[in-house]
Amino acid sequence: MTIHSGVDIWTEAGGSDGPTLVLLHGLGANGAVWEGLKPVVDKHWPGRWLNLDLRGHGRSGHAGPYGYASYAADVAAAIGGQDKTVTVIGHSMGGVVAMALATGWFGVSVERVLAFGVKIAWADGEAARMKQIAAAPLRWFDTRAEAVDRYLKVSGLIGLVDPTSPEALAGIREENGRFALASDPWINAAAGPEVEPFYRASRAPIRLAAGENDPMVAKADMAALDPDAVILPGVGHNAHVERPELVWELFEETR
Numbered sequence: 001m002t003i004h005s006g007v008d009i010w011t012e013a014g015g016s017d018g019p020t021l022v023l024l025h026g027l028g029a030n031g032a033v034w035e036g037l038k039p040v041v042d043k044h045w046p047g048r049w050l051n052l053d054l055r056g057h058g059r060s061g062h063a064g065p066y067g068y069a070s071y072a073a074d075v076a077a078a079i080g081g082q083d084k085t086v087t088v089i090g091h092s093m094g095g096v097v098a099m100a101l102a103t104g105w106f107g108v109s110v111e112r113v114l115a116f117g118v119k120i121a122w123a124d125g126e127a128a129r130m131k132q133i134a135a136a137p138l139r140w141f142d143t144r145a146e147a148v149d150r151y152l153k154v155s156g157l158i159g160l161v162d163p164t165s166p167e168a169l170a171g172i173r174e175e176n177g178r179f180a181l182a183s184d185p186w187i188n189a190a191a192g193p194e195v196e197p198f199y200r201a202s203r204a205p206i207r208l209a210a211g212e213n214d215p216m217v218a219k220a221d222m223a224a225l226d227p228d229a230v231i232l233p234g235v236g237h238n239a240h241v242e243r244p245e246l247v248w249e250l251f252e253e254t255r
Contacts, residue, residue, distance in 0.1 A: 010059035011052040011078050014038070018047025019087065019111075022075065022101075026092030026117065027191050028183050029155045030058025032170035033091070037244040044248065050086075052078050054097070056184035058170050066190035068093075068198065072100035076108045085109045089251060091240055092117040092216075093191055099198035099206060113202070114251045116209040117237050120221040122193035134189035140178045147172040147179035154181070160241045199225050207254045211235035211242070 012031060015021075021041065023034045031051040041049050053060040054071045064070075075097065079086060088110055090098030095115025102110035141147040145163065151171035152158040161167050173182045199206060208226040210217035213236040222229035230250055235242045 007055050007063045007074070008061040009052055009055060009074050009078055011050065013048060013050050014042060015045060015048040019045075019085070020047060020079065021045050021049045022079065022086050022088045022098075023049065023051045024075065024088060024090040024094030024097050025054065025057070026094050026155075027187060028057070028151075028181075029091075029157070030054075030060075030170050030182065032058065032167040033155075033157070033238070033241055035167050037240050037247065040244055040248045044252070050079060054094070054187075056187040056190075058182050062184040064186060066184075066187050068096050068100045068190070068194065069105075071097045071190075072106050075101055076106035079108055085111055087111045087113075089114045089240075089247070090116075090118075092119065092237070095208075096195050096198060099195070099202050102202040102204040102206065103198065104203045105201075110202075110204040112204050112254065113206040114209065114247075114254060115206055116232070116239060116247065116250075117211065117214055117217060118195060118208060118222075119191075119216045120193075120195050120225065121218065127192040130188045130191050134186045136185060138180055138185055140180050142178065144169075144172065144174070144179050147181065151181050156237050157241060160238055196225060205254075207250070209239075209250055211237060211239045213237075214239075 025031055025033050030053040034051055055074055056062050056066050088098040095118040098113045098115055102113050148163045148168050171182050172179055208222040209230040211232045219231055232239050232246055240247045
């Protein structure tokens with residue numbers, strides 16, 4: 001656990017001495033989504049890896065401000081002073097946080113970024129709807145199964161993760177016999193179309209990618225920033241959960 005700006009940030013580290021790889025999850029999810037990729041990382045990455053729940057998500061504390069920059073500051077604090085240069089894999093919103101970190105504004109030097117499933121094009125009113133969702137009262141459920149089902153639906157993991165698995169249970173919390181999503185609803189206000197400025201300000205090479213069945217990302221949108229953007233065959237938005245080895249193959253190809 002790392003404490004930054006008074007907020008407990010859940011962290012997990014593994015691997016051995018050497019370069020550091022940071023894994024950043026998407027909006028509404030948490031670090032448990034990398035469970036399928038971790039064995040691949042342990043086998044192939046020649047150093048240390050760091051996985052965390054962004055503030056307001058999963059097992060980390062609930063306290064604003066929520067936003068790409070504040071998340072990047074938390075990640076920089078979790079990395080610590082011993083790792084000045086890191087490589088980052090970020091999914092969806094985590095990909096934007098990786099871009100923010102790669103600007104160098106947070107005291108960390110990023111060597112390269114793989115960002116996949118990042119929503120680049122936002123239609124009129126979408127960001128406003130996310131803020132409406134953020135302001136809605138926290139929804140409580142009478143049973144664990146109902147809460148897990150809701151978590152898997154909102155995170156896009158329904159049908160990809162066993163509802164009884166630790167990965168699924170990391171997305172909910174229990175209080176006085178009732179159940180709710182582990183995430184603070186206000187995290188939804190953090191998402192928005194401010195992707196391009198972070199991409200342009202990055203000091204590190206960024207490779208964009210998306211699953212061919214990802215309804216949130218079109219290749220043309222990615223190509224406007226990264227002409228070499230990649231479409232991952234046979235997967236959707238959560239490619240790292242569906243086929244973690246495919247994500248790793250792309251990561252290796254971009255080295």
